[in-house]
Amino acid sequence: MLLTHGIFGAGMNWRGIARKLVERRREWGIVLVDLRLHGRSEAGAPPHTVRACAEDVQALAAQLGKVDVLAGHSFGGKVMGRARELVEVVQTWMLDATPSARPELIDDPENSVGRVLALLSRAPQRYAKRDDFIALVQAEGHDQGLAMWLAMNVVPDGSGQFVLKLDWRALGEALVDYYNTDLWASLSDPARGAVELAIAERSPVWRAEDRARLANAPPHIHVHSIDAGHLLHNEAPGPVLEMFVRSLP
Numbered sequence: 001m002l003l004t005h006g007i008f009g010a011g012m013n014w015r016g017i018a019r020k021l022v023e024r025r026r027e028w029g030i031v032l033v034d035l036r037l038h039g040r041s042e043a044g045a046p047p048h049t050v051r052a053c054a055e056d057v058q059a060l061a062a063q064l065g066k067v068d069v070l071a072g073h074s075f076g077g078k079v080m081g082r083a084r085e086l087v088e089v090v091q092t093w094m095l096d097a098t099p100s101a102r103p104e105l106i107d108d109p110e111n112s113v114g115r116v117l118a119l120l121s122r123a124p125q126r127y128a129k130r131d132d133f134i135a136l137v138q139a140e141g142h143d144q145g146l147a148m149w150l151a152m153n154v155v156p157d158g159s160g161q162f163v164l165k166l167d168w169r170a171l172g173e174a175l176v177d178y179y180n181t182d183l184w185a186s187l188s189d190p191a192r193g194a195v196e197l198a199i200a201e202r203s204p205v206w207r208a209e210d211r212a213r214l215a216n217a218p219p220h221i222h223v224h225s226i227d228a229g230h231l232l233h234n235e236a237p238g239p240v241l242e243m244f245v246r247s248l249p
Contacts, residue, residue, distance in 0.1 A: 001030045001248075002057060002067055006074030007113060007175060008150055008166065010039035014073070017233055017241050024245045033060065035076060037170050038153075048170045049177040054082035061087045069248065071095065073233065074205075075175075081183045081195075090193045090249055095240075096200040096230055098210050099183035106179050116142070116150065117175065120168035127162045130154045145234070184213065190220040196247060197223050198240070203230035222247075 005013045011032030018030040035053050036044035044056060057079065061067040069091045072080035077097025084092040105111045119140050127133050133154045137147035157163040187195050197214070199206050214223055224243050228236035 001028060001069040001071055002033050002061065002080070003030050004033040004035055004057075004072040004076035004080065005038065006072075006076055007171065007178075008038070008116060008153065009073075009076075010034050010152060012039070012152075013149075014233055017237055017244070020241050021244050024241070025248055028248060031060075031064065033057065033076075035079060037167055037174065043167065043170060046170070046173070047177075048174040050079055050082050050174070050181045051177075053079040053174070054086055057083040058086040069093065072097065074230065075178055078178055078181055078183060081187060082181070084192050084195075085186055088192075091196060092193060093196045093198065095198045096203050096205050096226075096232055098205050098207070099187055100207075100210055101182040102179045104179075106176055112142070112146075113175065115140070116146075117168055117172055120164070120166055120171070123164060125164050126157070127154060127164070130162050133162070133164065145231075149231075149234075187221065188218055190218060193220070195221045197221065198226055198232070198243060199223060200226050200228045200230055200232040200235075202228060203232070205230060 003011065003014050003018060005011055011034045014032055018032060022028055022030055034041040036042065036056055037048065044052060057070070067087060068089055070080040070083055070087065070089050071093035073095040074097050077094035080092055081094050081099060106114055108114060119137065123136060130151050134147045134151050137150055138144060153165045154162045155165055226232045226236050226239050226243065233240055
């Protein structure tokens with residue numbers, strides 16, 4: 001399984017669940033993927049789009065030689081939905097990631113992702129300590145959990161200071177494309193394997209019109225409900241783990 005993260009995150013966000021999953025399903029191996037512009041991965045060549053991220057996944061899958069399952073959370077879920085078109089797998093997981101386009105969200109002041117991007121655009125690049133960045137994020141009205149999660153992108157620079165690694169301009173380009181990408185038609189193709197849609201019930205990601213489309217979804221599309229907010233792997237790691245344990249091939 002290739003398992004990846006949401007925007008501003010990193011593959012290690014899923015390390016705890018991945019470790020427990022391979023203990024429960026020992027026939028499986030999991031590679032935690034840092035998407036371009038995130039974690040330890042290189043930025044990659046522009047344009048920074050969902051398709052470009054999916055092609056990165058395709059290249060990794062080719063290097064590994066055999067990948068059976070793709071899985072991604074939020075932004076990473078749509079990336080893996082697109083990568084399903086490029087990599088022959090038996091199952092693709094989209095973890096609280098709707099296939100729908102939402103172009104209006106990039107400029108929505110209530111959208112926390114857009115607010116974080118705006119914060120990153122004016123935040124300093126260097127800090128005396130990581131806690132200074134956490135305090136800055138909280139001062140903008142974000143909770144401590146989000147601040148600490150974002151602070152994983154503030155790393156030592158070798159001189160005793162810390163540097164913020166996120167490239168807000170490139171990430172903004174990727175987000176615009178993410179919100180403009182619609183995958184419903186692509187996911188409807190059963191020849192590309194099963195589609196597993198995990199819906200976090202206390203998240204605003206899945207709207208009523210999205211759920212209505214699922215009522216007529218083809219049989220290779222399966223829905224899983226998790227009682228959690230959008231960061232379901234943080235809020236409900238146990239149920240997410242059990243979902244994978246019982247549903248992986």
